[in-house]
Amino acid sequence: MTSKKFDPAGDIQDLWVFGEYGDVNPSISDASTYTFLDPETLKERFSEEIEGCFLYSRHWSPMNRYLSDALARLEGTGDCAVAASGMGAISATLLQLCASSDEIVASRTIYGGTYAFMKNFLPRFRVSTRFVDCNKLDAVRAAITPATRVLYCESISNPLLSVPDLPALAELARERGITLVVDNTFAPLILSPARLGAPVVVHSLTKFINGASDCVAGAVCSSHDFINSLSDVNAGALMLLGPALDSLRAAGIHKNLHTLHVRMQKHSQNALFIAERLAEKGLKVSYPGLPQHPDHERMRRLMNPGYGFGGMLTLDAGSEAGANRLLKRLQEEKVGLLAVSLGYFRTLFSPSGNSTSSEIPKEEQAIMGLTDGLVRFSIGLDNDISRTWERMLGCLEETGLA
16 A cells, blocks of 8 residues: 555645634634533534534634544644643553553564553553564564554654654454554654554644744544544543643644645655765665665655655764764854754754653664664755755864764
8 A cells, every 4th residue: 555646745735614703714713612502402412513512612712623533634633632741642552452451562673652651651551561672573573462452553663763664554454453552752654553554643732843943743634433432531542641732833723734745754854965065975874765775765665745754863973972973063153053852944953862762772773773873863844955065064174074
């Protein structure tokens, strides 16, 4: 299964939503609760979903509904629900799918917060996780037991940028009667996991989708039935745990979503430019757009055309000390900012093992292939990327890496 004919950006742009007074942007409902004309309607609202009828903003609000509809278009799913953070979306999804004594099979290479939630928090509820290399289907197959309920991976893994065979994982999950959940934070528009067979797709909207590093938000894209289960007033993890996204923030993300296609193209273009030059210098660079990347051909087969290979790359500086010297010089020379997160219009860089993957024990990092010298880059929207490269090259030469 491929997504070659799917144009997610076109689907988003076809979704025209106006404000109540003809505004070109939908109106923001500045309310936590909503009135009812009669008690019977209120009673019905608590017992079943009524389309277009809002109850309380922890459950749904008009602006969150607009954003959710657009994100469902983005991923090609039947529905979507937004949350106050990516981890809010991920944790609610896993808690909805798993009960006591259930198991998860997860990619060994995932975001540190997700790893910590699975490894350290879920065992409190007797939910255990087996971490495997999701690029090895035999290992995934062997890890699945009758107690397994979820197979979890990232479309492009954080931070090592591996690209799993999503159609193969989806087929395996269907065979075993379990749910494949894919975090698509690194690859919005570029990869469409739902079109490749994943029934649940999660996002940290904080990153590329919003693109401004000014808010924290998340989303779950799935079938209408699953989203209803998440927002159910009696048993829904999103409803009962309460990670509600503020309407003002949802409105900002909704507007930014409409420039995502332009931004992803530029992120990808700039990242490829930098990655190719790092490779020419003989440095240890990893980027899915490079032919030498082990998953390059797989990604070419699975990706949507026109958006490139993404804005993320890594460089191994050889040691923690070497990485720290490089990071300091890169910020001093205004190549970018020493900061976690990604998808910002400025380039961001950080030492993954000591930051966004620090929740993963060092011995597990070693098994993953995450070295002390690994630097993760989120390449920005620089108009003159050649100038950025000259500054970066100077930093590499000063620190003895080039």
